[in-house]
Amino acid sequence: MKHSKKEIKIKGASDMPEMSASLGSMAHNKTASWRNLKPVIDESKCIKCFICWKFCPDAAIDFTDENTPPKINYDYCKGCGICAHECPVKCIDMVEEER
Amino acid sequence: MKKVILGDHAVSYGALLSRVQTIAAYPITPQTLIIERLSEMTANGESNAIFTKVESEHSAMASTVGSSASGARAFTATSSQGLALMHEMLHWAAGARLPIVMANVNRAMAPGWTIWTDQNDSLSARDTGWMQIYCQNNQEVLDSIILGYKVSEQVNLPTMVILDAFFLSHTAEGVDIPDIKEVDKFLPPYKPEIKMDINDPRSFGALTSPDVYMEFRYKMQESMDKAKEVITREGKEFGKMFGRKYGLVEEYRTEDADTILVASATVASTARAVIDEMREAGQKVGLLRIRVFRPFPTEEIVRVIGGKKKVIVIDRNISFGKTGIFFDEVKGAFYNYTGNKPPMFGYIAGLGGRDVTPKVIREIMDDAIKKDKPESEILWKGVKL
Ligand code: SF4
């Protein structure tokens, strides 16, 4: 039952595992599809305090190094807006998703 | 080795011999002795299990779910209010397809506060996806723990081994304690196909959409059906190795009987004496003991009692607003049966630990035998009006 990188299509019960365990880690299971508002960082205003990184409840903000503004991982960000609310210089904008 | 031990200690020995690797439990009368003995066994090195003291039964099952999911053979035990408190986690254990074995000492539900036996605690967990084994003596208790793991680990569903408060839990009986090396031959180490593993990360029990949820439930039912065969096969295999055979049901003098008594747990073992006494007086009576309640042995029940003249069910439980629960299910087994359906009498007796003595059972039998049909759906035995 080792997971592979390729997409798995499930037709029905016969090709499902008995327990609801994912066939791979969350790296294969993107969970951002229900986001309505998308946080966008204005990097020119960011003071690199990393408060947003600390507050994100989904650990969806990536830290590179102290001199680089944080990067939002849009594969997992749910658009809750906590980062935008907490940012001390208000440089995160919540923009409507277009689908 | 034969020893005279309490039913609770028969559970402890069953867990020891199954080489359980984790025990997380919270004490509650009349289960406490199980846990006390297991904590001694882990403290003195008889057992290598990790013993975790927890702050509630909900945590006991949550912890057991975690260790089972990580591939350990996990054990716990509880009773009554404790079982009710872990109810959410019972669904989790079964839905996550974990082969946990738990002993539940049947104790009536409060209020009024009580410690004595009846089956309403475990029967309230009927629809959680756990297999349920109702034991009639301490030997069966010990054996059923070992058998529980053997079956659960093949069908990926948990097993609840159930024993009556005090009538078994605190009663000393002669029990054959098999050699652990023999048990090892019967019960190999647990090797799950999928487990929590940092080198093969997965998410377990995560959000499951309407696309696939129903299929998981279909597969649980499929495994419950398969469990009937596995329980029967392993019960026979156990018999070959240890001399004691177990099945879904147990028949006693049923073959040429025209009246069949259906009972479970210690009521059934007491009833055997009544059947003998009535047989001696020339009455054609027999006993069908329901040992496994989930999966429900519909086919076996219909095979044994279909075409008989009369069926009498004794329930030490009640589904309020309906009837005794075994009675209801035995009747249900016959709905699509095209043969001769016997009239069924459903008695409720022994709630909250009231004694169901041979005399009580004899009175129930005599009452049903003299009537053509029951005057009501519930026949209360011994209620003081
Ligand atoms: S919107 Fe919410 S989930 Fe997305 S990055 Fe900000 S805090 Fe994290």
Ligand code: SF4
């Ligand atoms: S909270 Fe605002 S200023 Fe601080 S790192 Fe995040 S985006 Fe930059």
